[in-house]
Structure formats: C-alpha cells, structure tokens
Amino acid sequence: xxxxxxxxxxxxxxxxxxxxxxxxxxxxxxxxxxxxxxxxxxxxxxxxxxxxxxxxxxxxxxxxxxxxxxxxxxxxxxxxxxxxxxxxxxxxxxxxxxxxxxxxxxxxxxxxxxxxxxxxxxxxxxxxxxxxxxxxxxxxxxxxxxxxxxxxxxxxxxxxxxxxxxxxxxxxxxxxxxxxxxxxxxxxxxxxxxxxxxxxxxxxxxxxxxxxxxxxxxxxxxxxxxxxxxxxxxxxxxxxxxxxxxxxxxxxxxxxxxxxxxxxxxxxxxxxxxxxxxxxxxxxxxxxxxxxxxxxxxxxxxxxxxxxxxxxxxxxxxxxxxxxxxxxxxxxxxxxxxxxxxxxxxxxxxxxxxxxxxxxxxxxxxxxxxxxxxxxxxxxxxxxxxxxxxxxxxxxxxxxxxxxxxxxxxxxxxxxxxxxxxxxxxxxxxxxxxxxxxxxxxxxxxxxxxxxxxxxxxxxxxxxxxxxxxxxxxxxxxxxxxxxxxxx
Amino acid sequence: xxxxxxxxxxxxxxxxxxxxxxxxxxxxxxxxxxxxxxxxxxxxxxxxxxxxxxxxxxxxxxxxxxxxxxxxxxxxxxxxxxxxxxxxxxxxxxxxxxxxxxxxxxxxxxxxxxxxxxxxxxxxxxxxxxxxxxxxxxxxxxxxxxxxxxxxxxxxxxxxxxxxxxxxxxxxxxxxxxxxxxxxxxxxxxxxxxxxxxxxxxxxxxxxxxxxxxxxxxxxxxxxxxxxxxxxxxxxxxxxxxxxxxxxxxxxxxxxxxxxxxxxxxxxxxxxxxxxxxxxxxxxxxxxxxxxxxxxxxxxxxxxxxxxxxxxxxxxxxxxxxxxxxxxxxxxxxxxxxxxxxxxxxxxxxxxxxxxxxxxxxxxxxxxxxxxxxxxxxxxxxxxxxxxxxxxxxxxxxxxxxxxxxxxxxxxxxxxxxxxxxxxxxxxxxxxxxxxxxxxxxxxxxxxxxxxxxxxxxxxxxxxxxxxxxxxxxxxxxxxxxxxxxxx
Numbered sequence: 001x002x003x004x005x006x007x008x009x010x011x012x013x014x015x016x017x018x019x020x021x022x023x024x025x026x027x028x029x030x031x032x033x034x035x036x037x038x039x040x041x042x043x044x045x046x047x048x049x050x051x052x053x054x055x056x057x058x059x060x061x062x063x064x065x066x067x068x069x070x071x072x073x074x075x076x077x078x079x080x081x082x083x084x085x086x087x088x089x090x091x092x093x094x095x096x097x098x099x100x101x102x103x104x105x106x107x108x109x110x111x112x113x114x115x116x117x118x119x120x121x122x123x124x125x126x127x128x129x130x131x132x133x134x135x136x137x138x139x140x141x142x143x144x145x146x147x148x149x150x151x152x153x154x155x156x157x158x159x160x161x162x163x164x165x166x167x168x169x170x171x172x173x174x175x176x177x178x179x180x181x182x183x184x185x186x187x188x189x190x191x192x193x194x195x196x197x198x199x200x201x202x203x204x205x206x207x208x209x210x211x212x213x214x215x216x217x218x219x220x221x222x223x224x225x226x227x228x229x230x231x232x233x234x235x236x237x238x239x240x241x242x243x244x245x246x247x248x249x250x251x252x253x254x255x256x257x258x259x260x261x262x263x264x265x266x267x268x269x270x271x272x273x274x275x276x277x278x279x280x281x282x283x284x285x286x287x288x289x290x291x292x293x294x295x296x297x298x299x300x301x302x303x304x305x306x307x308x309x310x311x312x313x314x315x316x317x318x319x320x321x322x323x324x325x326x327x328x329x330x331x332x333x334x335x336x337x338x339x340x341x342x343x344x345x346x347x348x349x350x351x352x353x354x355x356x357x358x359x360x361x362x363x364x365x366x367x368x369x370x371x372x373x374x375x376x377x378x379x380x381x382x383x384x385x386x387x388x389x390x391x392x393x394x395x396x397x398x399x400x401x402x403x404x405x406x407x408x409x410x411x412x413x414x415x416x417x418x419x420x421x422x423x424x425x426x427x428x429x430x431x432x433x434x435x436x437x438x439x440x441x442x443x444x445x446x447x448x449x450x451x452x453x454x455x456x457x458x459x460x461x462x463x464x465x466x467x468x469x470x471x472x473x474x475x476x477x478x479x480x481x482x483x484x485x486x487x488x
Numbered sequence: 489x490x491x492x493x494x495x496x497x498x499x500x501x502x503x504x505x506x507x508x509x510x511x512x513x514x515x516x517x518x519x520x521x522x523x524x525x526x527x528x529x530x531x532x533x534x535x536x537x538x539x540x541x542x543x544x545x546x547x548x549x550x551x552x553x554x555x556x557x558x559x560x561x562x563x564x565x566x567x568x569x570x571x572x573x574x575x576x577x578x579x580x581x582x583x584x585x586x587x588x589x590x591x592x593x594x595x596x597x598x599x600x601x602x603x604x605x606x607x608x609x610x611x612x613x614x615x616x617x618x619x620x621x622x623x624x625x626x627x628x629x630x631x632x633x634x635x636x637x638x639x640x641x642x643x644x645x646x647x648x649x650x651x652x653x654x655x656x657x658x659x660x661x662x663x664x665x666x667x668x669x670x671x672x673x674x675x676x677x678x679x680x681x682x683x684x685x686x687x688x689x690x691x692x693x694x695x696x697x698x699x700x701x702x703x704x705x706x707x708x709x710x711x712x713x714x715x716x717x718x719x720x721x722x723x724x725x726x727x728x729x730x731x732x733x734x735x736x737x738x739x740x741x742x743x744x745x746x747x748x749x750x751x752x753x754x755x756x757x758x759x760x761x762x763x764x765x766x767x768x769x770x771x772x773x774x775x776x777x778x779x780x781x782x783x784x785x786x787x788x789x790x791x792x793x794x795x796x797x798x799x800x801x802x803x804x805x806x807x808x809x810x811x812x813x814x815x816x817x818x819x820x821x822x823x824x825x826x827x828x829x830x831x832x833x834x835x836x837x838x839x840x841x842x843x844x845x846x847x848x849x850x851x852x853x854x855x856x857x858x859x860x861x862x863x864x865x866x867x868x869x870x871x872x873x874x875x876x877x878x879x880x881x882x883x884x885x886x887x888x889x890x891x892x893x894x895x896x897x898x899x900x901x902x903x904x905x906x907x908x909x910x911x912x913x914x915x916x917x918x919x920x921x922x923x924x925x926x927x928x929x930x931x932x933x934x935x936x937x938x939x940x941x942x943x944x945x946x947x948x949x950x951x952x953x954x955x956x957x958x959x960x961x962x963x964x965x966x967x968x969x970x971x972x973x974x975x976x
Binding site for chain 1: 726
C-alpha cells in the first residue's frame, strides 16, 4: 500500500484531513472545483504546522508532498485513501463516488466526512459499495484525534481493519460505531444541544454569550477529560451508578427539554443569533479565534498527556507506536558527548519577550539528565526500589535565544562519576548547531528508603561507569567550574 | 453583613458549597439529618483543600470555622447566606424554606441548588418569597466557578446584587439568567445530551465508554474553552455565522435526534448502563476518579489562566479583585533582602520522586526576579517600549525538598546594579523558614529595538539603583560566586 491520499473537497474539513496526512508523511493530492481551494488549504496548513507538532513527543516524519489535481480522476487514480468532504447532500456525494470509482484502485478505501448520512445511504448505486465508509472527524481536524468510523455490512472486516490502520497511521483515533444511524453518535449529541440552544435563544431565556459562558465554566471543562457517563459515575459517589441513574427517572418524565418540538430557523432567529454572536466574539477575527482555540487545545492535550488520561493517553500511545516503529536509538557513540535528547520549544515556554523563558532551559537540561540516566540503566524498576538521583547544584549559561517551535538537540558529557556523585555538562544546540545554553549539574545518587545519599547499584552503577570511562578521553569544556558574577 | 453561611443538606453539592465558603474565609454551619454528613463533608473538604488553592495566585484568606448544627434553626439564625441542597422535591424544599424563614434574619438570602425548579415554584407559600433564589452550581463545586442565578420578580434588584456580591466573594461566577424555566440553561443542555445518550445505549448503537471516548476526544475539548456558538462561529470561517447557521436549516427537519420521544428508564436499561459503566471505569475507585478529575481540571484552568481566556480569565479577575482589596504591598523593608514573592508547589511541578522537580526552582527564581524588576519600576509600559532584561547566567543550589502544596517565600538581594548588569541572589524558604534553594543570577538590560544590551532608562534605572544602594549595607552570602564541581 502506498502512502498517497486524495482529498476531494478542500474546505475547512478537507484542509484538516490534508494536514493530518501531510504531517504524517503521506503525499496528498487535493481536488476541489473552488478556485479558492489552494488558498484555503494553505491557510489550514499554516494553522496545522503551527500547532500539531506540539502534540508529539519524539520525531516527526518528514512532511509529505502536497499537490492539486485538475480533475477528480487524476486526484484519485494513485491513492490508497480517498477522503470525500463535499457538501452534505447525498445526491452530490453519490455522483462523486461514481466518478471516484471509475478511476480509483480496487484496493483504495473511500472515507466520507459526512456528519449525517449512513454508509448504506451513501453506497446507493455505487459500483463497489464495500469501498465506501463513513470517517467523520471533528474540527480542527489537525488537532482533535477522533474519527467516527461507520461501515455498512457491504464492507469487509479486512477493509475495516485497513481503514483503522490508515487512520491510526495519521495519529487519529478511529472509534468504530457498530450501528448505522443518522448523525452517528457525536453529532446526535451535538444536534440535541444545538436544538435546545436554539430554543433558549428563540425564547429569549439566554443570549449566545450566556450559553457559552455556562458551558465553558462548567460541564465543558468536565467533558474535556471525562465523558457524560464517567462524570455521572463520579457524581453518584459511593451510592453507585445504578442509584444515581435511578434518580434521573422522574426528571425524564418532566418537560425538561423542548426537543419534543423543533424550532423553526426563521430569518428572525438567524439574525438574532448572528448579531448576538457578533456582540460576543466580534472583537476577535476568525483567524485570532482559531489561534486562541488551538493554543488552548494544545495546552489541554499536553496536560492530559502528562496525566496519561483520556485524549492524552491516546497521544502517548501514538508516540510509543511511532517510537517502536522507528528502529530505536542506535548504540550511542561514546567517543563524543552523548546526543540523547531532542525536542522543540513549546507554546507554554514563551515569556513576555517572545522567547523561550529562562527556567525552561533548566527543563531541557533536566530532560537531558534523565536521558543520560536512562542510558546508564535507570528505569522504572530501579526507581521503584527507592533509588534515584537528586540534583544538588545547577549552573546555566544563556548564550542564544530560542523562539516558539524552534527545534533543539542536547549533548551530554560526564565529567565525573564516583558511584554516588554525578557531574554532568549539557550543551543545548539550535537547528544550526549553535550552542544556545550550557548546563553544568551535580547530582547525588540517593536511597529514598534510607532518606540519604548512597552508592548506586547495578545496573546503574556499571552503566554510568562505562559512559564515564569513555568520556575520560574528552576535553573538559573551559566554562566548567564557572560561577555567576563579575570577576574580581 | 457578617460572613456566616448556613449549609442545609450536606451531600456532595452541600459539601462543595461548604468548601467554597470556608476556603474564602466564611464561617460555615452545616445542618443535615444524615448521621454520615460530618464524614461526607470532611471528605469533600479533603478534596477541596487538595485542589482549590492551586487555582489561586496570591494570598488565600484564612480558612473559616466549620461547625455542625443540631437543628436547622440553630444553623440559620446567624447566617447571611443560606444554601439549600436537599433532595429535588419541591414539597420537601418548601417545608425547609418554611423552617428556615421562621429562624433566619430578614436580610439573609436563601439560595437553592436545585437543578430543575424555578424560583417561583420554590417560593410558593413562603412567608417572604423575595429571599429565595436559585443558585445552581456544578460539581465539583469547589473547582468549577459557575453558578446559575435565577430570581423571580419577587426578588428585588438590591437582593440580586447582594447575591452576586456574595457569590463573587467566594470566587464563583454568577451568571444571571433572566428567564425562569425548568432546569434553567445548563441542565437543559445536559438533559438533552442525557436523553439522547440513553437512546444510544438503549438501542445498542454505542456503549458508555464509546460515547465517553467520543466526547473526550472531540467536542469536550472544544467546550472547555469555547462554547457552542463561538465554536460554530470559528467553524463557519470567513463565510460568517449567518451563513453557517443557515446551513443547519435542513438538518433541523431531519430526524437527527430521538428526543421527539422519551426513553423509558426500565430496570433493564439501568442494568445495561451500570454494567457498561463498571466495565469502562471500574478499574478506578470513585476517590481515584475524583482525584484524576480534579488534577485535570486544575491543569485546564491554569492553562486558561495563563492564556487569560474563558474560565481562566474569570479566575484572573478573581485574583486581581483579591489583590486590590488587600491593601497591597506595603513599602518593602530595604534594610533586608526583599520579601516580594510567595507561592505554593503546584501539581504539575512534581517529579517521579514525588518532589518539586529541579527546573521549577528556576521557575520560582524567575518569578522572584520579575518581582524585583517590578519593584524597581518595570511594568508593561516599559516592556512595550522594547526594553527588558535577559538572564545570562544562573546558579542554583538545591538544599531541601518541597512536596505538593508546600508554601514558599523568596527573599532577594541585589549584589550589583551598574545600570545595565544586574546581579541578584534569591533564597527560597519553606514554611518553617528553612532555605530549600538559593539562586544566583546575572541579568543584562536589553534594548530589543537595537537587539543589544543597553543602559536602562527611567524609572527602572533609578528604581533599581535605589534598591541596590540600600542593599550595599547587606553582607554578601558566602555561597555567592560558587561554581558546580568538586573542588580541586
């Protein structure tokens, strides 16, 4: 299977898919009849390049090649994956599938971004219904990992497995929904909220900003990390889920929703919403709001990564899979300072001067120290025994500036390892190889069971000794042993 | 108005209110007929004390006094605020109000935590309907700031203003909903989602974990920072909100929700949900899930604070209001190192050893440096001119350990200020006054317009000179000028 994707329909959603595939190293061919599509795609790509890399710890693959096809046939002929994101009209979609299937490979899969229609509806009249599945993403597609995957009985288990594999390869989380219903699952929930919210506006109970404030200051925060059922499970407390749900019984009989009826979307109601939204959000352009949204989502997702929870646990799995599929670190070259750590400057590392803030250099060196200890044999098993290293002294020299997204590497030299004391020097380099900071550190091996420093044990004692031995041949940098202050 | 609150009904919600008031310095008297209530409240307080302080930057007020009353009358007689969180039955609630109003002050306000009933319904038969308002919070009450405030026409503008003031004083965000409807606004939206989700389970389209995964990996992340309308405004892109909504028109006519009908909560459906929830979340106890939830919420809220957005912008306002109402820093004592900064060890500062991680000491010293520069006259206006300080060198000695939540203070001594170079020493002390770390720093004043170091300008040049002059009399710590390494 080649890594070529065809994107049919290049709006916000098609652009998001384009970014997903390109940033995962796939080549992407876009087809859209809109003459603005190239510009629109380039704007989504700009947002994606400015945010998606911050969700990844580890190596990003080289970006794939983006091209625009003059005809649909040209776009799909080589593709292993074809993503359709044309307007939500089944008649249009069916014509597109017909054109696609004339030109595409029999092995290709065709994913539809439809938020409403079932695969069975979409497949009507198709030459090969089995190729067509629903793969419904969420905006911004380049940051939110979810894809609802829905297949009709026409699609084989092998095809479903292949669809999952391809979606996983672009760091998305395919959730396979077994039943075919209009609007799948997520948009069922969204549609319910949307209809209820329309009533609240229509009846002048609340304005758009009041509804949004209520969501962002309460249950929105909850649902970023636990869904409806887990949230209620916790709220139910010791009495348990069963008791908690039973309590809801009476409320279901109460008229606590106007959804027995559907609001009519009159011009008046549309005007009301649009002008309330202007009052609420008009101070920011759409571009500004996108940037704010993406910055917030990156922070949430990185927090969840550090807690290994919900979407963050998923992103950690993605990192681990990527690391496992790369061949791993080759044995480090011991004749030079160890090149064990690399990364990029994260959004929350930027200070009021617009540069990487000073203490994050300490963060990078702390990660570099961990990499040295890991190379020396320290692992979870060793830590679980109560052994660890504490840093007792740190000296950092700031020599250059780093900006948002700048990539860096570190090299580490062991100056001394006596079985208990570890004296390290790290250098942090920018993409051009210039040293932007140096860190000199003294660590002590400790036995936390005794609450005191202690000689290290195997395998760390020997592992570090081997590294230190090799580094004896290296010259000690002339800045080693420097202190802060004006020379007297 | 005294700062005494009565909490009637001490379950999860009453416990959350108790925490809000106590941690804001109010005295709280709880009344509940449940003999377990004291234990239950103490468990909520434990969670609240372990999380709420991390949302605040600045001084926490001294915690109020918690007591438990033997009778309802005893609980309410002194209170300025009475919060009712008894079961959701209007008949029970009305009896409670009757008992409250016999004993409470005429000036007191009675807030109901009801998620469903309108103030007019609750006031039926009350001796003074005007005292009773709906103040509906969200769980966990000690972290989520939102309160829906709903009043009937019986309640005066002055009473509504007082309710807002009291809720603001406990760091909550009262959103005043002008219309009285069942379930107010937030629970209307929640109820719509809940009913739709029940159908999805009932019809075997999805299980609880699939629904929760879909929420937490897509729109849940969105709604923690932008509500329904702002999210759709952004999704609509350049075409604008009006165009975007108009597109929704056809979907409203489609049967994209089953809410035209109400699912019957049969024993079978309850069993299905409870057992799916066990399979999904049963690996963690409720206590564990609470701790995970609170940690995630703190991270989200702190991210939003640093971006000054949504609930984070609200928390920043709370900090600013608290700071303004304290009398501000008195003039610092210049005969000693400057005591300008204090804080507590945040959840994301903890490393795998369970202690404050090394680079966060650099973070604390960076904050202490900012406090010195501010005391020297640096402000936004000065920075906006392109002037700033860059740290060029840092030396940190780690002398003690700090654990989650430990409070610290810093003192700062100016060793040298020559108009361009600033040499500082900070000491970080724990609650007992022991030095846990020292930081020695060299900074350079820079003119970012010229991209080079440059002499500082007024008021910073003079401000720092005044501080430096006063510090000339202080002895320079003996560890100044120390370097990392084994003495040769």
